Amino acid sequence: MSQASPHDQTFVLQKIQPALLGLMDGSVSTLAPLFATAGLTGRPVDAFFVGLAASVGAGISMGLAEALSDDGVVSGRGTPLARGAITGVATILGGMLHTLPFLLPDLRVALSLAYAVVLVELLVIAYIRWHYMRSPLAQTVVQVIVGGGVVFGVGVWLGTLGARP
Numbered sequence: 001m002s003q004a005s006p007h008d009q010t011f012v013l014q015k016i017q018p019a020l021l022g023l024m025d026g027s028v029s030t031l032a033p034l035f036a037t038a039g040l041t042g043r044p045v046d047a048f049f050v051g052l053a054a055s056v057g058a059g060i061s062m063g064l065a066e067a068l069s070d071d072g073v074v075s076g077r078g079t080p081l082a083r084g085a086i087t088g089v090a091t092i093l094g095g096m097l098h099t100l101p102f103l104l105p106d107l108r109v110a111l112s113l114a115y116a117v118v119l120v121e122l123l124v125i126a127y128i129r130w131h132y133m134r135s136p137l138a139q140t141v142v143q144v145i146v147g148g149g150v151v152f153g154v155g156v157w158l159g160t161l162g163a164r165p
Helices: 006-029 031-041 044-069 080-097 107-133 137-163
Strands: none
Touching: 006 031, 006 044, 006 080, 006 107, 006 137, 031 044, 031 107, 031 137, 044 080, 044 107, 080 107, 107 137
């Protein structure tokens, strides 16, 4: 691979990295509450509102954390407001993509579609890491899938555990 130009490095540092951070957090941190709620209540609409709340709450939290983490002057990471906004919006997007299927009234269909969306989200995250961060493809796919899978499994397990009489 060729050496990235300073402009490319700046784009990755100021735009891609905050977006990737948000996508990863939104995609992974909302899995456990979303799937636990689906398992506990059996009502897709309940899972949808928990996913919505988790996505928006995580987006606000991650956006603020990124904006307050550094002023961007020394690190070259860009303005705090831009990084915070990118991270926050990407976090909400990452959480909402697999939450939207729970607008469907049939829990089984919603779960099946959400599982597929999660898999696509994780593969897109792995692709972005490979393409922009130059991480080895096989390694990044395994890391992202295993990490997401662990959180997903915890959510399903807690939903099943809590639903027992």
